[in-house]
Amino acid sequence: MKRNQIFIYGIILVAVSLLPQKVGAQISIRTGLADDRIIETGTSYEGTISVVNETDEIQRVNVYQNDYLFYSDGTNLYGTPGNDPRSNADWIVVSVSSISIPPRQNIDIAYLVTVPESTSSFPLSGSYWSMIMVEAVPYASANDLEQRRQLGVRQKLRYGIQIASHIKNSGQSQLEIKNSALSQGENGDTALVIHVENTGDVMLRPQMWVELYDLKGNTLGRFDGAQNRIYPTTSVMQKIHLGLVEPGKYRAIIIMDAGDDEIFGTEVAIEILESADR
Numbered sequence: 562m563k564r565n566q567i568f569i570y571g572i573i574l575v576a577v578s579l580l581p582q583k584v585g586a587q588i589s590i591r592t593g594l595a596d597d598r599i600i601e602t603g604t605s606y607e608g609t610i611s612v613v614n615e616t617d618e619i620q621r622v623n624v625y626q627n628d629y630l631f632y633s634d635g636t637n638l639y640g641t642p643g644n645d646p647r648s649n650a651d652w653i654v655v656s657v658s659s660i661s662i663p664p665r666q667n668i669d670i671a672y673l674v675t676v677p678e679s680t681s682s683f684p685l686s687g688s689y690w691s692m693i694m695v696e697a698v699p700y701a702s703a704n705d706l707e708q709r710r711q712l713g714v715r716q717k718l719r720y721g722i723q724i725a726s727h728i729k730n731s732g733q734s735q736l737e738i739k740n741s742a743l744s745q746g747e748n749g750d751t752a753l754v755i756h757v758e759n760t761g762d763v764m765l766r767p768q769m770w771v772e773l774y775d776l777k778g779n780t781l782g783r784f785d786g787a788q789n790r791i792y793p794t795t796s797v798m799q800k801i802h803l804g805l806v807e808p809g810k811y812r813a814i815i816i817m818d819a820g821d822d823e824i825f826g827t828e829v830a831i832e833i834l835e836s837a838d839r
Contacts, residue, residue, distance in 0.1 A: 587614075587615060587616055587620060587697040587718045588612055588613060588614055588615060588620055588622065588662070588695070588697040588718065588720075589612075589613045589615055590610060590611065590612060590613075590695065590720050590722065591611035591612070591613050591667060592609060592610055592611045592722075593722075594720065594721070594722055594723065595722070595723040595725065595790065596608050596722065596723070596724050596725065597725045597727065597764075598674070598725070598726055598727065599727045599729050600676055600726055600727065600728065600729060601676070601728070601729050602676055602677065602678045602679065602684075602685050602728060603676065603677070603678045604676055605673060605674060605675040605676065606673075606674050607671065607672070607673050607674075608671070608672050608674070608724070609669045609670065609671050609672075610669070610670040610672070610693065610695060610722055611667055611668075611669050611670075612662060612667060612668055612669075612670060612695055613662075613666075613667040614662040614663065614664055614665060614666055614667065615665075616664060616665075617664045617665065618664060619661055619662065619663060619664060620661070620662045620697050620698075621659065621660075621661050621662075621697070621698045622659065622660050622661070622662060622668075622695060622696065622697055622698070623658065623659050623694075623695075623696045623698055624655055624657055624658050624659065624660070624670055624693065624694065624695055624696075625658065625693075625694050625696070626642040626650045626653065626655070626691060626692065626693055626694065627639040627640060627641075627642055627650075627691065627692045627694055627721070628640035628641065628642055628643070628644055628645045628648045628650060628691050628692070629690065629691060629692045629721065629723065630645065630792075630794070630795055631795050631796075631797070632795060632796050633739070633740075633756040633757070633758070633796040633797050633798040634798075635798075639692070639694075639721075642691055643691075645691075647687075647688065647689050647690065647792070647793055647794070648689065648690070648691045649674065649676075649689035649690055649691050649724065649725075649726045650691035652674050652675050652676055652677065652689075652726065653672055653673070653674050653691065653693070653724060654672065654673045654675075655670065655671075655672045655693060656670055656671040656672065657670055670693075670695070672693060672724070674724065674726060676726055676728075685728045685731070686728055686731040686732045686762055687727070687728060687731055687732025687733075687761070687762030687763045687764075687793060688725060688726070688727045688728075688732065688762065688763050688764035688792060688793060689725070689726045689727075689728075690723055690724060690725040690726070690764065690792055691723075691724055692721040692722060692723055692724065693721070693722045693724060694719050694720070694721055694722075695719060695720045695721075695722065696717055696718070696719035696720075697717065697718045697719070698717060723790070725764055725792075727763065727764065731762070732761065732762030732763040733761045733762050733763065734761045734762075734763050734765060734819060734823045735759070735760045735761030735825075736757055736758070736759055736760070736761070736765060736767060736791070736817050736819065736825045737757070737758050737760050738755060738756065738757060738815065738827045739756045739757070739758050739796065740755075740756040741753060741754060741755045741756065741815070741827075741829055742754040743831055743833075744800065748805075749805055750802060750803075750804060750805060751802075751803045751804070751805070751806045751833060752800050752801060752802045752803060753771055753784075753800075753801045753803060753813060753815070753829075753831070754798065754799070754800050754801075755769070755786075755798065755799045755800075755801065755815060756796060756797075756798050757769075757789075757791060757796060757797055757798075757799065757817065758791075758794075758795070758796035759791040759792060759793050759794065759795055759796070760793075760794075761793060762793050763793065764790060764791065764792045764793065765790075765791050765819040765823070766788055766789065766790050766791070766819065766820075767788065767789075767791070767817040767818055767819040767820075767823075767825070768785075768788050768817075768818045768819075769785070769786035769787070769788070769799055769801070769815070769816065769817050769818075770783055770784060770785045770786060770801070770815075770816050771783070771784045771786070771801050771803065771813050771814065771815055771816075772784075772813070772814045772816065773803060773806070773811055773812070773813050774811060774812045774813075774814070775809070775810075775811055775812075776809075776810055776811070776812070781803075781806070781811070782804075784801050784802060784803050784804070785801070786799045786800075786801040787799060806833050807833065808833045808834060808835045809832070809833055810830065810831070810832045810833075811830075811831050811832070811833070812828060812829075812830060812831075813828070813829045813830075813831050814826060814827070814828050815827040815828075815829065
């Protein structure tokens with residue numbers, strides 16, 4: 562794995578926008594939504610998903626698997642389990658495929674992950690992952706079902722639990738900035754929008770921030786972003802707010818610290834133009 566390396570690239574900036582999303586709940590997951598294990602080939606491990614019925618009605622829960630890929634343009638792909646080269650879905654056995662949960666109660670769903678010595682084509686290296694989907698299908702009376710059929714309403718809530726197997730002491734770590742852009746809000750707030758792709762073999766969860774400097778080298782501050790999971794071949798978009806920045810030219814250094822001395826950096830030149838509202 563690469564150590565103590567900073568990679569510098571030049572990037573031209575453009576503007577993009579983001580829209581938030583919201584969801585309600587019939588069931589909830591008491592355990593975490595990700596299970597990361599550092600393991601050796603030829604071994605196995607167990608896990609548990611604790612599901613809570615948040616309603617006063619019996620909830621039927623379906624349990625199934627998907628592959629999972631996501632990209633910085635907002636695309637999320639829930640593919641056939643085991644199809645992706647880095648899927649571990651075929652290693653996983655889930656204890657149930659469907660179960661009913663009494664009102665205000667919880668149940669535990671067990672799973673077993675058996676890691677092979679190697680795949681059919683090459684030795685295992687880096688990170689492998691997939692999702693166990695837990696989907697609530699509420700019971701309903703005949704009248705409710707007929708009304709929903711007439712209205713075309715089909716309500717379901719599902720959770721995806723990421724099961725990630727990281728092969729011990731293997732794989733390379735690599736992050737690349739594929740694109741970045743300046744975005745300005747109506748109040749004059751400036752943000753740097755960054756598209757990051759994992760081009761290595763290992764899942765990384767880097768801390769990201771931007772250090773902003775004027776052309777004389779004076780610092781304008783450090784601006785922190787979110788910490789996202791980024792699997793090999795996937796990408797994420799981050800919008801790091803820089804606040805109110807005076808018009809002019811600046812240097813922005815983007816730092817991605819993935820831990821274990823895995824540090825990646827990019828320097829970009831940005832220019833803040835005079836706004837008509839100023």
